[in-house]
Amino acid sequence: xxxxxxxxxGLVQPGxxxxxxxxxSGSMFSIYTMGWYRQAxxxxxxxxxxxxxNGITNYADSVKGRFTISRDYAKKLVYLQMxxxxxxxxxxxxxxxxxYEGSWGQGTQVTVSS
Numbered sequence: 001x002x003x004x005x006x007x008x009x010g011l012v013q014p015g016x017x018x019x020x021x022x023x024x025s026g027s028m029f030s031i032y033t034m035g036w037y038r039q040a041x042x043x044x045x046x047x048x049x050x051x052x053x054n055g056i057t058n059y060a061d062s063v064k065g066r067f068t069i070s071r072d073y074a075k076k077l078v079y080l081q082m083x084x085x086x087x088x089x090x091x092x093x094x095x096x097x098x099x100y101e102g103s104w105g106q107g108t109q110v111t112v113s114s
Contacts, residue, residue, distance in 0.1 A: 005105050039091055
């Protein structure tokens, strides 16, 4: 089983920053492509950032230049540094393996509002 626990969400003002963390369990973390997903009310879950096993990253256009995904292989952690946050970024954020997802965690709420 592959499980994930997200943390670090909260309420921030537009233009603010937030760092999300994801603790991963499982025996094959080092070869996973890991991703951060988000789901806003009334919208489908979308992949916003991913990091391959070799460290190469990819981002959705909506967050490119503002978000940075990284991973710590030893600690089996995945991070999402979120800068210049916009109200449109408001969503529940989840981490999971890309394409071959394991069990979904509870996510962490990010709210960007004045």
